Amino acid sequence: MEEGARPMREGHASRTAEQNALFRALESSRRADQRICDDPLARHFLRWPYTLVMCVAAIPGVATSVCWYIDRRWPGVRSSVVARTRLIDDLIAGALDDGIDQVVILGAGFDSRAYRISRLAAIDIFEVDHPDTQAAKREVLKRLLPSPPEHVRFVAIDFKQDDLASAMSGAGYDDSKHTLFLWEGVTNYLTADAVDSTVQWCSRASAGSQLLFTYVHRDVLTRPSDFVGTQNLFRSLEKARERFTFGMQPSHVPGFLASRGFSLELDIGAAEYRARYFGARARAMRGHEFYRVALARAGRRAA
Numbered sequence: 429m430e431e432g433a434r435p436m437r438e439g440h441a442s443r444t445a446e447q448n449a450l451f452r453a454l455e456s457s458r459r460a461d462q463r464i465c466d467d468p469l470a471r472h473f474l475r476w477p478y479t480l481v482m483c484v485a486a487i488p489g490v491a492t493s494v495c496w497y498i499d500r501r502w503p504g505v506r507s508s509v510v511a512r513t514r515l516i517d518d519l520i521a522g523a524l525d526d527g528i529d530q531v532v533i534l535g536a537g538f539d540s541r542a543y544r545i546s547r548l549a550a551i552d553i554f555e556v557d558h559p560d561t562q563a564a565k566r567e568v569l570k571r572l573l574p575s576p577p578e579h580v581r582f583v584a585i586d587f588k589q590d591d592l593a594s595a596m597s598g599a600g601y602d603d604s605k606h607t608l609f610l611w612e613g614v615t616n617y618l619t620a621d622a623v624d625s626t627v628q629w630c631s632r633a634s635a636g637s638q639l640l641f642t643y644v645h646r647d648v649l650t651r652p653s654d655f656v657g658t659q660n661l662f663r664s665l666e667k668a669r670e671r672f673t674f675g676m677q678p679s680h681v682p683g684f685l686a687s688r689g690f691s692l693e694l695d696i697g698a699a700e701y702r703a704r705y706f707g708a709r710a711r712a713m714r715g716h717e718f719y720r721v722a723l724a725r726a727g728r729r730a731a
């Protein structure tokens with residue numbers, strides 16, 4: 429099979445999407461004055477064995493040990509996901525202040541922002557994801573929400589095979605609107621071609637639209653042992669059939685985006701965004717430093 433074309437576990441929701449929901453659920457169960465992010469819906473998306481992890485963490489005094497164990501086995505992953513959830517929540521608030529008309533969440537997984545951020549209920553949201561993950565999410569949403577969310581449209585596609593443009597126009601997406609594209613935790617699982625065509629498609633949106641995405645430093649693919657914690661992480665990703673297949677050198681990102689109609693406004697690594705939200709506690713956090721969050725704006729295509 430072609431490099432990067434190996435599917436996720438067929439018929440199953442993305443395991444890494446569930447893990448992110450677990451990390452958000454654990455953080456959200458902390459006291460309001462201690463937590464970094466708050467996602468009260470996250471725990472509802474969990475299935476065995478993550479439901480068991482939450483049950484154990486609910487025993488008084490045990491949650492800290494559960495997080496300690498996760499951090500020891502997979503250094504930096506949990507804290508990075510928690511801090512980036514908060515960073516992206518804050519950047520979405522900025523985009524809403526900026527007057528965006530619609531949000532496209534690419535590879536949405538168990539992202540619950542469409543349902544937990546009240547200001548998003550007033551605009552159109554498109555949740556785009558692999559059919560297997562999206563089906564699992566919609567099953568849970570059916571039980572969780574009193575009625576189907578009218579502001580959300582679901583688009584089920586495989587970024588590596590399907591045509592995003594026709595799927596989106598079929599779903600009512602309007603590229604003349606001021607759009608925020610959120611692409612969190614996905615590019616590292618795709619092929620270079622799938623990343624390229626998706627960014628090209630996003631760049632057709634009206635000038636001023638924003639692309640908020642994550643990527644991994646290219647070196648973690650070629651020299652994983654240079655980074656703390658990659659041995660266990662890569663073993664788990666292999667088991668989930670969601671191994672890293674795409675990364676970029678941060679110094680190449682401005683040029684990559686400029687040639688596809690975007691200008692880079694922000695590009696920060698996990699160590700930096702952990703420090704922003706965890707403060708002094710971030711000094712003891714190691715691992716996942718290769719993970720990055722970037723924000724770019726459409727409308728300044730290079731000649």
Ligand SMILES: C[S@@+](CC[C@H](N)C(=O)[O-])C[C@H]1O[C@@H](n2cnc3c(N)ncnc32)[C@H](O)[C@@H]1O
Nearest residue numbers: 442444445448535536537558561586587612613
């Ligand atoms: C790590 S999860 C991230 C989920 C969510 N955005 C978050 O940050 O929690 C990766 C997501 O990408 C989706 N995904 C991976 N490969 C895909 C593909 N080829 N086509 C469509 N979606 C894909 C998975 O279904 C999953 O929802």
